[in-house]
Amino acid sequence: MALVKICGILSAEMAEHVAKLEVDYIGFVFARSKRQVSAAQAAEMIRSIRSASPERKVKAAGVFVNPTLEELDAIVSEAPLDVVQLHGQESANYCREVKSRYGAYGIEVIKVFSLSTAGAASVGEEGAVEAEAESDSYESAANKLLEPYRDAVDGVLLDTFDPLYGGGSGKTFAWDAIPPYQAWCREAGVPLLVAGGLLPDNVSGLLEQYRPDGVDVSSGVETDGTKDLSKIITFVERVKSIV
Template structure:
C-alpha cells in the first residue's frame, strides 16, 4: 500500500485559518514571510503558532532572505522548516545548514526537463516543484516529473477539482495548496475541508 500523501496548506494569515487546520490536521502549514499578499510578520506568526496544534509542522516561506535571519526563525521555534522560494544557491543551503538543524525545502519553477534535473540535485531535505514563483494558481506540465526519484512537494494550481488526479498521476510526497482553498483571497474552511477530504480519499 502506498504511503498517504502529506498535505501542506500554505499562506495562513488569520486565527480562523488556524482553527480550520487544527480541526483537519494537515501535516504542514505555511507562513509567508516574503513579499506577497499573504505576507505576515514574525510577531504575527508567533501568535498564530501559539494556537497551532503542536502535531502540525509550521513552514516559513522566504525569498532570497539572509541565511542568519532564516536560521533565527528556525532556532527560535517560530517555524519547524524553512522553504526557500528564491534563487538560493547550494552555497546558501550549506550556509543555512551550518547555522541550524532545521529541515529545508527548496522550491523550483518547473518549465523544462532541465529544471527537473536541477531540482533533483538539490541538497535540501525536500524539493518543491511549482509552476512559477509560487501563488500563481497555475499548474505546470506534470508529465515532466513522471520519473521523479526523490521525495517532493507538488505545488501550483492545486484545488479540490484536480488534486486527486494530480496525486494519481505524480505520486508526490506531499501536496502544497494555497490559492486553491481560498475565496476572495482568504482561506475558506469549506474548501480546505473538501480538498483534504479528497486527498485522504485517494
Template sequence: MLNPKLKFCGNHSQQDISLAVQSRVSYIGVVFAESKRKVTARDVDKWIKAHPLQPKQKLVGLFVNASISEIASVLSHVSLDIIQLHGNETVEQVNMISKQVTVPLWKVIHHEPQAWLKMEQYAPFVDGFVIDSKVKGQWGGTGSTFDWSHLPSYIETGKKLARPTFIAGGIQASNIAELLAYQPDGIDVSSGIEENGKKSFERMKQIEERIELYE
C-alpha cells in the same frame, strides 16, 4: 498506495491558522517574503499560541532569497519545524544556511525544462523539495499549474535522492485526482483553499476528502 502528505500554505491571519489547525493537514505554511500573504514572526507566534498545532502538525516558514540574519530573526520569535527556501537561492547559499540553522530545509524548484536535474545539486543540503510553477514576477501562490507530464521526472528523482517531493501550483479540488495519479510524496495548496482572499474550511475539507478517496 499511501496517501500523500498535505500542506496548506499562505496562512496569513489568526483565522487562517485556526482553520488549518482544525484540519487533518500535516504541514501548515506561513510566508515571510514579500507577498499578499506576508506575515510577521511576532504575529505567527501569537496566532500559534492562541491555536496550538496538533501533535503531528508541523509549521513551515517560507522565505525568498533571505539572508541568514533574516531567517535567524524570524527563528528568534517563532519556532519553525521546517524552513522552505522558495527563491532562486544558489547551491552555495543553501549550503551556508544549512550550516547556520538546525531546522530542516526544503528547497523549491520552479518548473522549467529539465529543472529536476537541479535536485541532485541541492540534495546534500536539504531535507525535501517543493516543485512549483514558474510565473514571471511571482514566487508562488499564483494559482497556476505547470505541465504535469513532467511530474514523473521530479517524483522519480526525489525517490532516488530519498527526499520527499511536494507538488505545488494551482492545485484545487477539481484537479487533485489527476495529480494523485502520479503518486507524489506531498501536495502543497495555497490559493486552492481560499475564497475571497481568506482560507476556506470547506475548501480544505474538499481537498482532504479527495485524497482520502485514494486510501
C-alpha cells in the same frame, strides 16, 4: 497517503481550525506577498496550532524568497518554525548553510523549484534549465537542476513559475514533467511536494496519476482572496482519500 500543506494562513483562528484537520504542514509567508506575515504574527498562529493539536505534530513552515541569514535568524528566533521553505534563487551552498545552521534545532529545509507551464525549470546561480516536452529531456533537466542540492535539502517542492513572486500564481505547470523529479527525490531519500494551481477538483487527478509525496495549496482553497475553511476541508479529504 500524501502529505498536505495549507499555505498562506493569516489568522490564529484559521490556523487553529486547519490544525484540527488531517494536515501535515501549515505555511506562513514571510516573503513579499498579499499573504505576508510578520514573525510576531506567525508566532501567535504557531501557538494556536500547538494548542489546537497537541497530540499530533503539524509542522509550521516559513516561506522565504532569497532571505539573508540575518533575516532568517531574526524570524526563527521569534517564530518557532519546523520548516524553512526557500522559494527564490537560493543556491545549493546557501541551502546547505541553512540546513547546517538550523538542523540541530530540528528545522527542515525545503527547496522550491519553479517550472513553467511548458515544463521549463529554473533556479539559482546555475541559471535556467530548459526542458523540451520529451521525457528524456525532462530527466536531463531534473538531474541537472537537483543534483547540486543532494544532501543540502530535506525536501523538494515543484511550483509554477510566477514572474513577480516566483510562485503562488494559481496556475498549474506541465505535470508530465513530474516523474524524473520524483525519481530523483526517491533515490535521494527526500519527499517531493507539488504546488501550483491545485484545487479540490483537480488534486485527486494529480495524486492518482503522478503520485507525488505531498501537495501544497494556497489560492486554490480561497474565496475572494480569503481562506475558505469548507474548501480546505474538501481539499484535505480528497488528498487523504487517495491511498
